[in-house]
Amino acid sequence: MxxxxxxxxxxxxxxxxxxxxxxxxxxxxxxxxxxxxxxxxxxxxxxxxxxxxxxxxxxxxxxxxxxxxxxxxxxxxxxxxxxxxxxxxxxxxxxxxxxxxxxxxxxxxxxxxxxxxxxxxxxxxxxxxxxxxxxxxxxxxxxxxxxxxxxxxxxxxxxxxxxxxxxxxxxxxxxxxxxxxxxxxxxxxxxxxxxxxxxxxxxxxTPQFLQNFNTTLSYIKQSNEFIKSQTSYLKKELFETVDNETIQVSINRLNTYENPKASLYFLLKEYNFTAWGDIEHMLTAQSGKQIFSGTHRLVKDREYLLIRPVTERRTDRTYSIREEERMLMIPSGTLKFKEVEGILDIDLKTIYVDKEKLKYPLIVRKWKEGDYFYPLGMRGKKKLSKFFKDEKLSLLAKERIWLLCSGDDIVWIINYRADNRFKIIPQTKQVLKITIS
CATH class of the missing domain: 3.40.50.620 (HUPs)
Structure with a gap:
């Protein structure tokens, strides 16, 4: 020996x-x-x-x-x-x-x-x-x-x-x-x-049982290496990063592969999921269905599965800002408020409003069912749920939406759309520039 x-x-x-x-x-x-x-x-x-x-x-x-x-x-x-x-x-x-x-x-x-x-x-x-x-x-x-x-x-x-x-x-x-x-x-x-x-x-x-067992183990290890290689290939084909933390998997594309349920097992295994019976049903479940592991969250969103790390969420959290304040830090970034002479650059991260129409303190909160606003450039009001659907926002994306409000009225769906009621008009005397960074 x-x-x-x-x-x-x-x-x-x-x-x-x-x-x-x-x-x-x-x-x-x-x-x-x-x-x-x-x-x-x-x-x-x-x-x-x-x-x-x-x-x-x-x-x-x-x-x-x-x-x-x-x-x-x-x-x-x-x-x-x-x-x-x-x-x-x-x-x-x-x-x-x-x-x-x-x-x-x-x-x-x-x-x-x-x-x-x-x-x-x-x-x-x-x-x-x-x-x-x-x-x-x-x-x-x-x-x-x-x-x-x-x-x-x-x-x-x-x-x-x-x-x-x-x-x-x-x-x-x-x-x-x-x-x-x-x-x-x-x-x-x-x-x-x-x-x-x-x-x-x-x-x-079987006298040679242990020897045969060792041979079988070597075959299993080789098979596992092959599975790892195939899983790596599948991830490159199916995983799409839609933001810094969320991975999107097309169910339609997954179903084109042989045995999609087995493929899903190996794709999700590293994210610590264990309820495999429930996960299999995610392929045909209604949109909005969710499963949690100790570290990640799996969400069915129309034709996609979304994988995202589990983070502590406080959806009822609100922030207020007084008129004299010029900066507010929220989970999605830093809001800055500055009085300016007129409109310069406009993008999704910048809006200009008529300051005299605002009621202080301003409130920043998450959206809730029943919320509506008047989209800038359009006539009439629109429910936020309908706006999100038109924008094709996923369930996870909607959860990350923050609103800037004046009293009960929405001033800005931050990073998306301003409200028409607070827009600059020829009679505006005080222009307030609001940015998120």
Whole structure:
């Protein structure tokens, strides 16, 4: 096994050459074998041991064993203890999840403090199979079926190609000693139940089961790379950025591709959506239908799906500005007020009004159903909902509309259209220029 391990490091993990390594060592068979292999290859490493305080004296004896192991190999030793049960209760986690979170966080602290390049963990092929079966039982996506990554950031798992039987054989040949965790015999944890009751039966049915499993994993990983490539292509074809934060997806164009529902899954996965049954129905849902993830919002808007980050919104917020004030900051920009001699430049970000027609304080607010105004250059009034429809504004765009009002009357749909009632006429004595920037 030593030669195979050496060859694996040289061919698949060559970036480790000359690196300073930190080995997560529990004192069990897997981490003891990993430590011995690294010692035989004369790699530079230190050992890190966590005492989770879950098995009383047994946990303390594990810690003492790792200390002796570090002394044997003349390597640095780092130890810490956790009140795992209290942490799990405080964060409403399982004991296993709490222990995982605690140890990985501590490993990263050691890496930074003591300037280690990589952190080794002793996960092997059997662990990979257990993880695959656990994720399969939970209905995970393709990423969960790829098993444990061999390299993830600075965490490296160099034993993944090797079975537990191979590790056990190496340990016996080299007369290694290790600690047995008594909790591993309990089948109340799913991982242990799979290890004790399920996987031995699978191996007995097919002697080459683990080897075949590793081959299947490589196929799944290749398939995932192909899917990533296709998803990247689809994004270039279908994603259109309509403002700084909103992505627009044409449903009609999406439906021209084979299996649009599957395409939608891969397109939206990175935005943390999980309600895939509801998302599938978005393709045929009525306009205005919305779905939220922890980070993003998906909106059906006529023939489009709109993706936008979730931000805190206060639609009932209003701002007021007194006559003597010359500037007001609102979420969409900065309003500036200046008295001028006459009309100069006119654009969507600038209006000119008859100041004497204004009632102070002016109010800036969001629009609401039933609002209407008198569009500049037109006769009669128009509901804002009809104006927005004519302007083909999306649901998200309408939510970002702000109004400048004088009393109950709209002076300006900011960035869009001024109201005819406040326009400059020949009798106007005071011209007020209002801009948004």
């Amino acid at each position: 030593l030669q195979e391990f050496k060859d694996h490091i040289a061919t698949k993990l060559s970036f480790l050459e000359g690196s300073k390594l930190l080995i997560a060592c529990s004192g069990g068979l897997d981490s003891v074998v990993l430590t011995k292999l690294c010692h035989l290859l004369k790699l530079q490493f230190g050992l890190a041991h966590c005492n989770f305080g879950l098995r009383g004296e047994e946990s303390d004896e594990d810690e003492q064993f790792v200390i002796h192991l570090a002394n044997e190999f003349k390597s640095p030793i780092y130890r810490t203890s956790f009140d795992t049960e209290n942490y799990a209760q405080k964060h409403q986690q399982s004991i296993q999840m709490a222990a995982r979170e605690l140890r990985y966080s501590w490993f990263k602290e050691l890496e930074i403090t003591h300037q280690y390049d990589y952190i080794f963990t002793a996960h092997h092929a059997d662990d990979n199979l257990e993880t695959f079966l656990i994720n399969l039982s939970r209905g995970t996506g393709i990423e969960g079926l790829m098993g444990i990554p061999e390299v993830n950031d600075t965490f490296v798992r160099p034993l993944l190609p090797f079975t537990r039987d191979a590790l056990l054989e190496f340990a016996k040949k080299n007369k290694l000693q290790w600690r047995e965790d008594s909790s591993n015999k309990s089948t109340k944890y799913l991982r242990n139940k799979l290890r004790i009751d399920v996987i031995p039966d699978l191996k007995s049915i």
